[in-house]
Amino acid sequence: MTEYRQSRRDFIRLAGAAAASVLPVSLVELAFGQEGQSFTFAHISDAHIQHIKGTQFVRNWDRGLIRAVAEANMLTPQPDFVIFGGDLAQLGNREELDHGAEMLSRLKYKTYHVMGEHDYYLDLGEYWSKLFGPHYHSFDHKGVHFVVLNSILTTDEWTHRRWPTAQQRMLEMAGLDNPNGSPFMVGASQREWLQKDLDKVGKATPVVVFSHSPIQKIYKGWNFWTDDAEEVQAMLKPFQKATVVYGHVHQIQYSQIGNIAFHAVMATAWPWPYPQSYAQAKPSFPKITVPMNRADPFFERDATGWQFIDVKTGRVTMEYNLYNNKNRVVSFNPTTGRPEDREFQSPAKRIPPQVHY
Amino acid sequence: MATKILTTTIAALVVFAVVIALVVRADEFTKKDQERWEKEYMSVVEKGRQLWTSPELGTNGVACAQCHPNAANTHPETYPKFQQQLGRVIALRDMINWCIQQPLEGKSLALDDPKMVAMEAYIMYERRGVALAPGKH
Numbered sequence: 412m413t414e415y416r417q418s419r420r421d422f423i424r425l426a427g428a429a430a431a432s433v434l435p436v437s438l439v440e441l442a443f444g445q446e447g448q449s450f451t452f453a454h455i456s457d458a459h460i461q462h463i464k465g466t467q468f469v470r471n472w473d474r475g476l477i478r479a480v481a482e483a484n485m486l487t488p489q490p491d492f493v494i495f496g497g498d499l500a501q502l503g504n505r506e507e508l509d510h511g512a513e514m515l516s517r518l519k520y521k522t523y524h525v526m527g528e529h530d531y532y533l534d535l536g537e538y539w540s541k542l543f544g545p546h547y548h549s550f551d552h553k554g555v556h557f558v559v560l561n562s563i564l565t566t567d568e569w570t571h572r573r574w575p576t577a578q579q580r581m582l583e584m585a586g587l588d589n590p591n592g593s594p595f596m597v598g599a600s601q602r603e604w605l606q607k608d609l610d611k612v613g614k615a616t617p618v619v620v621f622s623h624s625p626i627q628k629i630y631k632g633w634n635f636w637t638d639d640a641e642e643v644q645a646m647l648k649p650f651q652k653a654t655v656v657y658g659h660v661h662q663i664q665y666s667q668i669g670n671i672a673f674h675a676v677m678a679t680a681w682p683w684p685y686p687q688s689y690a691q692a693k694p695s696f697p698k699i700t701v702p703m704n705r706a707d708p709f710f711e712r713d714a715t716g717w718q719f720i721d722v723k724t725g726r727v728t729m730e731y732n733l734y735n736n737k738n739r740v741v742s743f744n745p746t747t748g749r750p751e752d753r754e755f756q757s758p759a760k761r762i763p764p765q766v767h768y
Numbered sequence: 769m770a771t772k773i774l775t776t777t778i779a780a781l782v783v784f785a786v787v788i789a790l791v792v793r794a795d796e797f798t799k800k801d802q803e804r805w806e807k808e809y810m811s812v813v814e815k816g817r818q819l820w821t822s823p824e825l826g827t828n829g830v831a832c833a834q835c836h837p838n839a840a841n842t843h844p845e846t847y848p849k850f851q852q853q854l855g856r857v858i859a860l861r862d863m864i865n866w867c868i869q870q871p872l873e874g875k876s877l878a879l880d881d882p883k884m885v886a887m888e889a890y891i892m893y894e895r896r897g898v899a900l901a902p903g904k905h
Contacts, residue, residue, distance in 0.1 A: 461829060469828050471871060586821060588837035633837055681834065684841035690898050691838065706841070708867070709853040768843070 450553050451488060453520070454720070455479045456496025456658035457678030459529060460514075462506040472501070475679030475715055476514050482717075484519050491552065493520045496658030496676055497527025497563070497623035503581050505538055512542050523550070527623045527658065528563040528595070528634075533581040535570070536561075547601055549608050555619060556612045561601065562622040562637050562657075565593040587633050587683070594631060595624040596638040602646070609646055617652040625657045627666065627673055629696060630686035635660050647671050654727050662714075663703040663731055665741050667749035674720075674729050674741065674750065682706045682714030688767045701755045703733065704764035710735045726750075736764075809889065816890025819883055826872025832887075835871065839894040846904040860888060 458476040461469040483493060495515060500507035508530065515522060524543035526536055536546055546561040564570075574580040583591045597605070612618065620626065626643050629635035637643070647653040653671045661683040664675035685702055686692050706714035712734040719730035726743030727750065733739065740753040755761055820839065823829040836842055847860040861884050865876035877884045 459834075463829050467828075469830055471830075586833060588833060589821075683835070683837065689838045689840040690895050707853070708835075708871070767841070 450491045451486075451721075453483045453486060453490040453493045453717075454496060454656065454676050455483065455493060455515075455679060455717075456525075456676045457498045457527070457661055457680055458495075458511055458514075459498055459501045459678070459680040460507045460511040461501035462504060462510070468507075468510055469501075471711055472680040473510075473514075475712060476511065478712070479679045479717070480514055480517050484517070490520055493518055493522040494559075494621055494656075495522055495524050496621065496656075497525040498529040498658065498678075498680075499524075499527065499539075500530050502585055503530055503533030503539075508538055508542060523557075523559055523621075525559055525621050525623050525658065526561040526563060528584050529581075531561075531563055532570075532584040533577050547604070555617050556609075558605065558608065558618065558620045560597055560605070560620060560622040560626075560643075562597050562624045562626060563595045563659075564598045564601070565596060565638075569593040592634060594636055594638040595634055597622075597626075597643055598639070602639065602642055605643065606646055609650075612650075614649050615651055618647060618650045618654070620647070620653070620655045622655060622657045624659045625664070625673065625675065626655050627668060629660075629664070630692060632689070632692055633683075633686060635686060644668060644671055652726060656720075656727070663739065663741075664700050665729070665750040666699055672727055672743060672750050674727050677703075677714075677716040677731065677733070679715055685767050699749055699751065699756075701739075701752045701761065702765050702767055703731070703739070704736045704762075705767055707735065810893075812886050812889045813893045815883075816886035816888070816893075819887050820890055825883075826868055826874030828873045830872050832867065832872070839891045842891050842895070843904075844888075844891045844895050845898050845901050847902065849903045849905065852905065860891070864888070864891075 455476070458479075459472050460476065461472055463469060483490070499511040499515070524539075526539065526546050530536065530539045540546060547559055549556065549558045551557070570580070574583060583589055584593070586592065609618070620643075622637070624637045625635060626637050626640045628637070628640055647655075648669060648671075650670065655671060655673050657673070657675055658678070660675045661678035661681065662675060662685060663677070664673070666673045682703070685696065687696050703714055713736070714733070716731055716733035716736075719732065721728045726745075728740065728742035729750075731739040731741070739755070741750050742753060743749070744751045755765065819825055819832075820836075821831050821833045823831050825831065832839075842860075842863075844860050847863070848857050850856070851858045851863065859879075861879055864884065864887055865879075868874045869876050
């Protein structure tokens with residue numbers, strides 16, 4: 412805890428020197444067992460780089476990613492690596508992926524990439540793979556087993572047979588609220604790979620899974636959803652400490668299902684409303700989430716942000732550092748066995764901007 | 769001659785008015801009428817949905833639906849309201865124009881533009897069932 416506080420002070424000092432009090436990245440600190448094994452990593456997600464024409468891109472979204480990368484490079488202590496959580500592009504084309512990759516190439520750290528649906532559905536991840544590597548894989552780092560899943564797959568019929576062109580397929584999946592879309596899934600062959608991968612890991616080893624979509628069912632209408640979530644959760648069940656960190660939802664979410672803690676990260680591009688604010692939806696929303704503040708559109712980067720995460724006990728403590736808002740800390744409470752907001756969890760502590768309607 | 773034409777015209781108009789009055793009464797309409805009117809309304813809602821998801825509304829390809837899926841987080845029931853960032857009371861359509869100008873980098877619409885009416889119709893339709901709360905922040 413002391414080291415964490417120290418590093419946090421250093422970080423804030425450096426960030427302050429850069430005239431920025433908040434960063435749209437996640438810094439993750441992991442400290443399992445031995446002191447020497449403590450390390451941090453950063454998490455940046457959902458940049459949605461959007462091509463207009465020629466060399467023109469949507470300025471707003473560019474600024475979000477540029478800021479994240481620049482500020483991640485100032486982190487102290489330096490993170491061991493960076494996770495990019497998916498949706499680097501808006502419509503999956505080379506211009507967007509190249510432009511995004513060029514911006515991310517300025518990161519001083521090794522970067523692991525998660526596939527988002529906006530990266531995938533034009534060419535089924537072919538060009539993305541040339542730039543960033545395999546669609547799913549795992550790696551071990553200082554005593555932690557990390558899994559990167561491609562959770563945005565869907566049925567073969569939808570993917571290969573329903574649409575006359577790849578461009579139309581991409582556009583249909585790019586619309587969050589498009590009824591022509593299709594539920595995300597990890598899929599049978601990747602689940603088979605995951606089972607084999609996890610079989611090799613000791614059950615006392617902390618496991619952290621990165622996915623783009625939540626590996627849980629929140630609201631199908633906006634694909635805050637993974638169709639085979641239960642199957643993947645069952646594979647994580649034998650582990651004493653399992654955490655899923657996901658993008659896609661562009662908002663603060665956290666929940667606990669059995670032994671698995673779930674944490675969403677912010678987007679660098681724009682925020683999304685909570686499903687409960689759609690009057691025609693009847694979502695089953697995780698009840699322990701205290702929402703982020705309602706976005707103020709007059710502040711371009713409001714309701715985007717970054718998170719500081721430490722997992723000293725094998726569970727995530729996530730500090731959300733938010734543009735134009737007060738920071739939030741969500742940590743695992745061993746007494747209640749679930750992630751809770753340190754300040755706002757009690758209904759009596761909630762503030763008016765957290766009310767969404 | 770002129771008087772005769774005038775008399776004939778007036779007589780014809782009176783007959784026409786009586787016939788119309790027998791056929792159409794302002795306070796009477798059928799289920800079929802209601803269905804037709806609703807269909808007319810829904811065609812405008814559909815037009816609004818098209819504009820909402822269109823990359824053509826602004827100049828940078830950004831669509832309203834990118835930030836507002838199903839027009840959520842637009843709070844139409846709270847307008848007109850004091851828009852604290854602007855320091856005055858505005859209507860929903862003023863805020864639609866603000867979004868067209870800023871995130872969409874486009875040109876604002878005339879307040880009575882059929883496109884504006886269509887977008888309002890769509891926003892309201894997605895928000896149906898929610899109680900009016902004018903002035904609520």
